Amino acid sequence: MAAPKEDNLKKIIGHSKEYGFVFQSSEIYDGLSAVYDYGQMGAELKRNIKDYWWTAMVQMNENIVGLDSSIFMHPTTWKASGHVDAFNDPLIDNKDSKKRYRADVLIEDHVEKYRLKIKKEVAKGFKRFGDDFNEEEFLKTNPNVKRNQDKIDDINGRFKTAMDADDLAGIKTLIEDLGIVCPISGSKNWTDVKQFNLMFATEIGSVADSANTIYLRPETAQGIFVNFLNVQKTGRMKIPFGIAQIGKAFRNEIVARQFIFRMREFEQMEMQFFVRPGEEMKWYEHWKEQRINWHKSLGIPQEKYRYHDHIKLAHYANAASDIEFDFPMGFKELEGIHSRTDFDLKQHEEFSGKKLQYFDPEVNKNYVPYVVETSVGLDRTFLAILSSAYTEEKLENGTERTVLKLPAMLAPYKAAVMPLTRKDGLPEKAREILNELKFDFNCQYDEKDSPGKRYRRQDAIGTPFSIMVDHQTLEDNTCLLYTSPSPRDS
Ligand code: ATP
Numbered sequence: 214m215a216a217p218k219e220d221n222l223k224k225i226i227g228h229s230k231e232y233g234f235v236f237q238s239s240e241i242y243d244g245l246s247a248v249y250d251y252g253q254m255g256a257e258l259k260r261n262i263k264d265y266w267w268t269a270m271v272q273m274n275e276n277i278v279g280l281d282s283s284i285f286m287h288p289t290t291w292k293a294s295g296h297v298d299a300f301n302d303p304l305i306d307n308k309d310s311k312k313r314y315r316a317d318v319l320i321e322d323h324v325e326k327y328r329l330k331i332k333k334e335v336a337k338g339f340k341r342f343g344d345d346f347n348e349e350e351f352l353k354t355n356p357n358v359k360r361n362q363d364k365i366d367d368i369n370g371r372f373k374t375a376m377d378a379d380d381l382a383g384i385k386t387l388i389e390d391l392g393i394v395c396p397i398s399g400s401k402n403w404t405d406v407k408q409f410n411l412m413f414a415t416e417i418g419s420v421a422d423s424a425n426t427i428y429l430r431p432e433t434a435q436g437i438f439v440n441f442l443n444v445q446k447t448g449r450m451k452i453p454f455g456i457a458q459i460g461k462a463f464r465n466e467i468v469a470r471q472f473i474f475r476m477r478e479f480e481q482m483e484m485q486f487f488v489r490p491g492e493e494m495k496w497y498e499h500w501k502e503q504r505i506n507w508h509k510s511l512g513i514p515q516e517k518y519r520y521h522d523h524i525k526l527a528h529y530a531n532a533a534s535d536i537e538f539d540f541p542m543g544f545k546e547l548e549g550i551h552s553r554t555d556f557d558l559k560q561h562e563e564f565s566g567k568k569l570q571y572f573d574p575e576v577n578k579n580y581v582p583y584v585v586e587t588s589v590g591l592d593r594t595f596l597a598i599l600s601s602a603y604t605e606e607k608l609e610n611g612t613e614r615t616v617l618k619l620p621a622m623l624a625p626y627k628a629a630v631m632p633l634t635r636k637d638g639l640p641e642k643a644r645e646i647l648n649e650l651k652f653d654f655n656c657q658y659d660e661k662d663s664p665g666k667r668y669r670r671q672d673a674i675g676t677p678f679s680i681m682v683d684h685q686t687l688e689d690n691t692c693l694l695y696t697s698p699s700p701r702d703s
Pocket residue numbers: 432464466473474475476477479480481546547548549588589590591592593
């Protein structure tokens with residue numbers, strides 16, 4: 214029987230620590246909540262994911278260029294973007310467990326239960342009708358599916374109405390009406406819902422004064438918007454074009470207990486695509502498709518991904534969809550694709566008093582471009598890749614091994630070079646090979662323990678190739694090349 218999903222997350226956390234992928238931050242001081250450090254393997258994997266994204270977005274698209282803007286920005290940036298007034302999450306506390314939750318997440322999780330019921334009905338249908346099963350028709354006509362779908366629509370409708378009206382009491386009533394209980398205490402003893410701003414504030418300069426308050430950026434996007442004209446003019450960019458950036462973002466998350474899925478300091482890989490007003494929906498659809506294809510190119514099974522179109526749109530968007538991934542804790546957001554209209558650029562024009570417009574020679578007009586954003590969490594991509602790569606295998610001889618089935622282009626080490634023994638000149642020969650390879654590939658030299666143990670170690674960190682140097686190598690310059698997972702079991 215397959216292990217429960219939560220156990221899988223625990224195993225992945227354990228494996229990450231044991232092999233140097235991810236450590237709790239400041240562990241010797243008992244850690245800092247929702248902050249993590251990437252170890253020697255994690256830093257490599259993360260760097261490879263960044264490169265893979267950068268190549269796909271910047272190198273492969275001649276109309277997309279990169280940017281590396283600062284974490285600190287003028288404080289008016291965040292007034293203009295709406296983050297000071299509206300970057301809030303609705304929080305609710307359970308009075309018995311004293312645990313804090315995001316009210317919207319409690320409702321989302323409740324809705325997910327009805328989605329699962331629909332999924333089960335569909336599975337039953339498949340079983341009963343086999344090849345004749347028409348899923349589309351079934352979803353429209355089956356009474357059990359319809360009943361559950363009506364419930365989902367009703368809850369989503371009530372939630373959207375309450376959020377749009379900033380009706381926090383209405384959200385609490387919805388939680389009560391749905392009978393949602395605290396997963397820890399099991400009680401319905403809830404506080405009122407409050408809004409909580411997620412930005413971290415600090416002071417710039419040596420005088421502590423409210424005029425010196427600045428924020429750690431909660432998204433990298435604003436650095437792109439305020440540089441829009443700098444890049445467009447100096448790069449002679451023509452619309453449509455994109456600006457891509459990878460960088461840290463900071464959010465004082467209310468609920469932060471899902472490993473690197475939700476952190477207070479994390480990294481985003483974002484691209485803002487500037488388009489002619491009125492053409493944003495075409496590009497929104499384009500980028501939705503391009504981005505899911507990028508994820509699928511990582512070799513992870515298709516059914517691990519799904520779209521989730523937003524019902525409550527952020528203050529800046531006229532369409533938004535998430536690419537969700539089937540993480541060990543269920544389907545959750547991995548990437549957001551947002552049609553951000555001209556909201557940000559217009560706001561920055563208004564607050565800065567500077568024009569942020571583009572002259573379009575094709576239509577002979579000045580305008581503020583519309584923007585389609587793709588925003589993916591680097592750490593969530595890391596977790597998605599790690600969790601689908603993690604495999605426990607039972608071998609025919611009864612032993613077990615753990616294999617990280619990483620795509621080779623993302624593997625921390627591309628090859629391990631191993632001398633069969635530590636004598637007879639084999640280490641020297643192995644180092645010779647390593648020294649040739651290391652100009653092109655990140656490789657590891659490994660001579661400790663038996664070959665079997667060494668193969669296992671490489672399997673566990675996802676190294677696709679192992680090169681074994683033996684006495685034959687000294688004679689004719691040939692060596693044994695193993696691909697992971699290694700079939701050898703010595
Ligand atoms: P969520 O609803 O899960 O809080 P969000 O909708 O606020 O996410 P966005 O503002 O769209 O997220 O940010 C874009 C991407 O940045 C997300 O899809 C996610 O991959 C990543 N991200 C956002 N918040 C975090 C976080 N606290 N830790 C790690 N990654 C994050």
